Amino acid sequence: MSIIPMQGKHTVSLKRRCAVQVLMAAVVTVGVGCWIGTMRWPWYLEAGALLAPLCLQVSLALMGLERHLLRPMRSLSEHARRLHEGDNSHFMMTTYLTERQDEVGELARQFQHLVEDLKNHNAQLLEQSLIDPLTGLGNRRMLEYRLDVALPLTRRLDCTVSVMMMDVDHFKLYNDHYGHPAGDQCLVQIAGVLRDTFRRETDIAVRLGGEEFLVLLIDTPSDEALRLADAMRGMIQAMGIPHERSPSAEVVTVSVGVVTSPPGVSADIDRMVACADEALYACKASGRNTTLARTLKVQEASLVACD
Numbered sequence: 001m002s003i004i005p006m007q008g009k010h011t012v013s014l015k016r017r018c019a020v021q022v023l024m025a026a027v028v029t030v031g032v033g034c035w036i037g038t039m040r041w042p043w044y045l046e047a048g049a050l051l052a053p054l055c056l057q058v059s060l061a062l063m064g065l066e067r068h069l070l071r072p073m074r075s076l077s078e079h080a081r082r083l084h085e086g087d088n089s090h091f092m093m094t095t096y097l098t099e100r101q102d103e104v105g106e107l108a109r110q111f112q113h114l115v116e117d118l119k120n121h122n123a124q125l126l127e128q129s130l131i132d133p134l135t136g137l138g139n140r141r142m143l144e145y146r147l148d149v150a151l152p153l154t155r156r157l158d159c160t161v162s163v164m165m166m167d168v169d170h171f172k173l174y175n176d177h178y179g180h181p182a183g184d185q186c187l188v189q190i191a192g193v194l195r196d197t198f199r200r201e202t203d204i205a206v207r208l209g210g211e212e213f214l215v216l217l218i219d220t221p222s223d224e225a226l227r228l229a230d231a232m233r234g235m236i237q238a239m240g241i242p243h244e245r246s247p248s249a250e251v252v253t254v255s256v257g258v259v260t261s262p263p264g265v266s267a268d269i270d271r272m273v274a275c276a277d278e279a280l281y282a283c284k285a286s287g288r289n290t291t292l293a294r295t296l297k298v299q300e301a302s303l304v305a306c307d
């Protein structure tokens with residue numbers, strides 16, 4: 001963050017305000033003193049006449065102190081307190097502070113910059129903690145984060161939720177044969193297919209870990225979800241990444257298990273993931289490089305188990 005010098009071009013410094021105030025007090029006191037000298041009043045009247053403008057000047061100085069220093073300081077400390085308590089969602093310093101052309105305004109602007117920098121930094125950190133560094137897809141935390149928003153929405157809109165579990169076939173053999181860095185590249189290419197296939201803003205595609213990926217689609221009929229999952233599987237096969245050691249194909253392939261909750265049913269994601277996992281392992285058992293869907297048993301508008 002750049003540090004802007006305190007004395008800006010248009011700054012009316014508090015120091016200058018004080019100097020003007022003191023000068024005015026001196027001029028008024030000397031002026032009144034000279035005037036009293038010509039009046040030949042008794043001493044108590046002279047003292048009263050001298051003290052009255054002095055008291056007025058002191059009162060004006062205190063009012064200025066309150067207006068130009070103490071009130072903005074209280075306001076700044078209130079902002080700092082709200083930030084400290086975590087209320088920074090819509091943090092915006094009042095223009096009354098930031099538009100001031102003195103040191104307090106400068107302090108408020110710097111404070112505002114600092115808070116904005118911190119907010120950006122926090123947003124970056126949050127994003128980094130939600131992204132899988134290898135593939136750039138979301139990770140498990142991203143899934144949880146997005147489910148918090150997506151699931152209440154699906155309940156409210158009474159729409160379907162589809163979960164796809166995808167796993168690379170014989171990936172251990174791939175790693176053993178081509179090496180771990182080549183395995184990493186393979187995962188990056190697979191992630192690219194997921195990104196190209198699931199482009200809707202509501203689609204959630206994440207790498208759960210290792211060679212396992214999950215896709216969650218909302219408001220997509222079960223046959224469409226199955227068609228998309230199989231298209232994705234086909235595209236990964238069509239990339240033609242050689243896999244000499246695979247017992248099931250000459251290229252890298254994946255197996256995909258799909259499950260869709262019907263509309264009007266409250267989606268239990270854990271149960272759906274378990275069902276999609278079962279479908280995935282059925283793919284593995286049936287020779288791999290396939291897509292299988294499972295239907296969900298529903299009782300009293302909630303998911304019970306896979307059939």
Ligand SMILES: Nc1nc2c(ncn2[C@@H]2O[C@H](COP(=O)(O)OP(=O)(O)OP(=O)(O)O)[C@@H](O)[C@H]2O)c(=O)[nH]1
Pocket residue numbers: 134167168169170171172173175179180181182183184187209210211284288
């Ligand atoms: N290159 C690379 N390999 C990984 C990564 N994460 C996990 N793996 C490897 O992925 C392999 C997964 O092996 P398994 O779970 O036995 O599964 P598989 O060999 O694909 O066999 P099937 O799933 O039954 O087809 C292991 O060898 C892990 O070391 C990663 O980030 N990069």
